[in-house]
Amino acid sequence: xxxxxxxxxxxxxxxxxxxxxxxxxxxxxxxxxxxxxxxxxxxxxxxxxxxxxxxxxxxxxxxxxxxxxxxxxxxxxxxxxxxxxxxxxxxxxxxxxxxxxxxxxxxxxxxxxxxxxxxxxxxxxxxxxxxxxxxxxxxxxxxxxxxxxxxxxxxxxxxxxxxxxxxxxxxxxxxxxxxxxxxxxxxxxxxxxxxxxxxxxxxxxxxxxxxxxxxxxxxxxxxxxxxxxxxxxxxxxxxxxxxxxxxxxxxxxxxxxxxxxxxxxxxxxxxxxxxxxxxxxxxxxxxxxxxxxxxxxxxxxxxxxxxxxxxxxxxxxxxxxxxxxxxxxxxxxxxxxxxxxxxxxxxxxxxxxxxxxxxxxxxxxxxxxxxxxxxxxxxxxxxxxxxxxxxxxxxxxxxxxxxxxxxxxxxxxxxxxxxxxxxxxxxxxxxxxxxxxxxxxxxxxxxxxxxxxxxxxxxxxxxxxxxxxxxxxxxxxxxxxxxxxxxxxxxxxxxxxxxxxxxxxxxxxxxxxxxxxxxxxxxxxxxxxxxxxxxxxxxxxxxxxxxxxxxxxxxxxxxxxxxxxxxxxxxxxx
Ligand SMILES: Nc1ncnc2c1ncn2[C@@H]1O[C@H](COP(=O)(O)OP(=O)(O)O)[C@@H](O)[C@H]1O
Ligand SMILES: O=C(CO)[C@@H](O)[C@H](O)COP(=O)(O)O
Numbered sequence: 199x200x201x202x203x204x205x206x207x208x209x210x211x212x213x214x215x216x217x218x219x220x221x222x223x224x225x226x227x228x229x230x231x232x233x234x235x236x237x238x239x240x241x242x243x244x245x246x247x248x249x250x251x252x253x254x255x256x257x258x259x260x261x262x263x264x265x266x267x268x269x270x271x272x273x274x275x276x277x278x279x280x281x282x283x284x285x286x287x288x289x290x291x292x293x294x295x296x297x298x299x300x301x302x303x304x305x306x307x308x309x310x311x312x313x314x315x316x317x318x319x320x321x322x323x324x325x326x327x328x329x330x331x332x333x334x335x336x337x338x339x340x341x342x343x344x345x346x347x348x349x350x351x352x353x354x355x356x357x358x359x360x361x362x363x364x365x366x367x368x369x370x371x372x373x374x375x376x377x378x379x380x381x382x383x384x385x386x387x388x389x390x391x392x393x394x395x396x397x398x399x400x401x402x403x404x405x406x407x408x409x410x411x412x413x414x415x416x417x418x419x420x421x422x423x424x425x426x427x428x429x430x431x432x433x434x435x436x437x438x439x440x441x442x443x444x445x446x447x448x449x450x451x452x453x454x455x456x457x458x459x460x461x462x463x464x465x466x467x468x469x470x471x472x473x474x475x476x477x478x479x480x481x482x483x484x485x486x487x488x489x490x491x492x493x494x495x496x497x498x499x500x501x502x503x504x505x506x507x508x509x510x511x512x513x514x515x516x517x518x519x520x521x522x523x524x525x526x527x528x529x530x531x532x533x534x535x536x537x538x539x540x541x542x543x544x545x546x547x548x549x550x551x552x553x554x555x556x557x558x559x560x561x562x563x564x565x566x567x568x569x570x571x572x573x574x575x576x577x578x579x580x581x582x583x584x585x586x587x588x589x590x591x592x593x594x595x596x597x598x599x600x601x602x603x604x605x606x607x608x609x610x611x612x613x614x615x616x617x618x619x620x621x622x623x624x625x626x627x628x629x630x631x632x633x634x635x636x637x638x639x640x641x642x643x644x645x646x647x648x649x650x651x652x653x654x655x656x657x658x659x660x661x662x663x664x665x666x667x668x669x670x671x672x673x674x675x676x677x678x679x680x681x682x683x684x685x686x687x688x689x690x691x692x693x694x695x696x697x698x699x700x701x702x703x704x705x706x707x708x709x710x711x712x713x714x715x716x717x718x719x720x721x722x723x724x725x726x727x728x729x730x731x732x733x734x735x736x737x738x739x740x741x742x743x744x745x746x747x748x749x750x751x752x753x754x755x756x757x758x759x760x761x762x763x764x765x766x767x768x769x770x771x772x
Contacts, residue, residue: 202284206712208705209271209290210698211396212482213259213332213503214247216267218275219701220285223713225727230698231274233267240266246503246543248332255336255365255595258329261298261395265318268399272468282469287708288400288460290479291486291700292392294414295366299327299375300388300404308402313466317399326386327379330395333366333504334539336595341370345416348432352518358419358426360514360522360532364597369416369433372442376435383437389445391415393479400476402461407449410526410533411481420514420524420532423451453478453527454711454720477711479704483508483535484526486667488703489693490733491725495653497646497661499680500699501670505541507642509534509649519598519645527710527720536645538638540592542670547593548634551627567631568675574632576682576745577752578623585609586752587624588759591634598641599760606763607633610755617758635676639683640749640756647753653687658750660685660741665734666692667699677738683749686740694733 203222210217214236220229233239235247242263243249250257276282304324312320331337345363346352352362363370368391376383388404391414397405412418417433419426425443434442457476464470480488486500487508498508514532516522525531549567553559556566578587589607590596596603607624610617624630650659664686670676671692681690695702710720 201281204286204712205280205284206287206289206705206708207285208485208701208703208708209268209288209396209479210482210485210701210704211264211267211290211292211392212700213293213334216264216271217698217701218271219695219698219705220275220280221702221705221709223709223727225706225709225724225729225733227695227698227702229275229278229280230701231271231278233270233274235263235267238267238270239263248334249329257332257334257336259296259332260328261325261330262318262322262328264395265316265321265399269316269318276468282464283471285470285474287475287477287712289477289704289708289711290393290396291482291484291704292394292396292411292479293333294392294411294481294483295333295368295371296330296392297368297371297375298330298390298392298395299325299382299386300390301326302385302387304387305403308398308404308461311402311461311463313463326382327375330392331366331371331375334594335371336365338365338370338374341373344373344432345370345429348428355416356516356518358421359416359429360413360420360516361416361520362518363416366597367414367416369429373433373435376437380436386445388447391481393481397457397476397479400460400464401458402463404447405457405476405478406447408478408480408484408526409449409451409453410484410524412449413523414481417446418449420522450478451529453480453707454714456711475712477708480526480707481523482700483537484523484533485703485707486700487533488526488706488720488724489667489695489699490665491721491728492665493662495651495662496665497650497663497684497686498665498667499642499684500668501541501666501673501676502668502697503542505538505638507536507646509646511649527707534649536642537597538641539594539597541638542668544591544593545634545670548591548627548630552631555627564673568673570628571631571635571675572678574629576632576748577636578629578633585611585618585623586755587629587633588640588752588756589630589633589637590759590763591630591637598645599764601763601767606759608755608759610752610759612751612755615754617755617762619762632679635679636683636752637756639680640753643683643749644753644757657687657741658685658746660687660746662686663688664690664740666690666737667697669697672696674737681738681740682742682745684740685746689736689740690738691734692737694735
């Protein structure tokens with residue numbers, strides 16, 4: 199390909215790292231750079247990308263860490279030989295819900311960026327608060343109760359905003375911020391989401407929120423297409439509604455909007471072309487569904503720090519147990535999502551316990567975990583008459599369902615419907631490898647079953663395909679069990695970009711934003727250029743008669759188990 203053809207960058211500012219991924223107009227990846235927060239940063243006492251205040255259940259990340267990371271990723275792309283002059287568009291993806299609090303001098307510092315200095319060296323003072331509340335934070339129960347009550351109940355809040363109140367959602371977080379740091383709130387000029395923060399750095403002024411990511415705040419009325427006045431009123435606390443609206447800013451509807459050209463800083467320091475255009479950055483989950491032309495009958499499972507289950511759908515059916523967002527590019531479509539806090543890190547706990555019990559930590563740390571997971575029979579049942587083993591493994595307060603941290607193990611007899619909390623018959627930690635994978639996937643099947651349909655030929659309702667993305671998608675044992683539990687008539691697939699799907703989706707958003715014809719949808723443009731053989735790989739079978747139905751029975755026991763644990767926890771609290 200000629201060396202002056204356009205390139206596009208997608209950034210992914212996630213929990214544990216920042217990635218920058220460069221594609222050409224044919225959607226092929228030409229560069230990837232990564233900055234791992236724990237391994238590559240200097241000067242931040244973080245663990246897994248965040249800091250904790252256990253007493254108040256707060257989880258937060260230093261904003262300056264992300265500046266250091268962006269400096270690092272851009273340098274690394276330069277070292278790889280990226281010709282920045284060819285980059286015509288930039289978009290991004292940010293971990294959802296996190297908020298960045300800009301100080302009074304933010305616009306002036308952003309406008310006057312000095313290309314002889316790093317971003318970290320000159321923007322550290324641009325924030326009224328040095329930390330961004332993280333999606334793993336669970337400090338806002340009081341505020342969540344107020345949000346749910348503001349529209350009557352959680353059903354009504356979900357109907358209006360796509361979700362009931364959640365600890366991590368930005369509205370409840372801002373309300374708590376007005377109470378905990380009133381004087382800082384007053385001095386805050388603008389509030390960004392992590393996604394719009396990223397776009398702001400490239401633009402050199404505070405960028406607007408993205409039409410999909412704004413739905414992760416409990417403030418945006420999805421059907422009305424505007425902030426919900428009652429929720430803005432609540433969220434502004436003792437401060438004025440107008441002040442909050444000003445801090446939040448406008449929300450353009452077009453996910454492919456040209457926000458402006460990159461700031462001269464990037465032209466002078468890295469050699470970007472002055473006409474390189476910034477396209478709105480979205481949330482990391484909305485960006486993930488843009489990594490391929492996803493059909494409404496497909497499901498995506500993102501196995502990152504969090505586990506998320508994603509579908510693109512024309513129907514808006516909000517429910518307090520799930521999330522709906524505006525689709526990041528296509529008006530009339532929505533994104534359905536389930537999000538679990540106990541994803542990758544919870545699996546790592548079991549992995550480490552197994553390695554410890556075997557006194558063996560192999561070079562590939564997942565080798566023992568995978569081996570025992572595959573050696574264990576589905577639901578730990580040696581014979582069909584044995585009770586099923588199932589459990590909940592929550593080293594952190596879970597979102598779905600809303601249960602404090604803990605671990606519970608049960609057996610379930612599908613013939614009698616009897617459920618028993620017991621560790622009898624469990625060989626721990628070995629049995630937990632398969633059990634934790636099953637637990638996470640059974641929860642997905644339970645909560646997505648109403649959105650799937652029968653693919654015909656008398657087959658049970660299930661997705662057409664299951665796509666696995668995120669760090670855990672490398673794991674073939676998880677892929678095999680995902681096919682057994684979730685089905686998927688055509689099988690389980692992974693993207694050849696492995697754990698970079700989110701950055702890839704952001705890069706495709708930039709391609710679409712710049713190269714679309716008037717009125718051309720994302721699905722149409724990307725669908726035309728998409729090369730299935732080259733971009734995806736089938737990694738496991740999907741629907742398998744027998745085991746799928748066995749897990750169908752297990753879903754019933756799983757639902758009962760969750761209800762019992764919820765009840766026990768409620769009784770303990772009273
Ligand atoms: N081979 C593997 N098997 C299972 N999980 C893995 C494997 N490799 C990486 N992971 C998990 O991937 C997670 C990171 O996923 P990634 O999508 O890169 O992160 P983020 O949530 O920050 O976007 C880690 O928590 C790790 O447990
Ligand atoms: O809270 C959510 C979604 O609601 C999380 O999915 C965050 O968006 C962080 O994602 P990862 O860092 O795990 O990709």
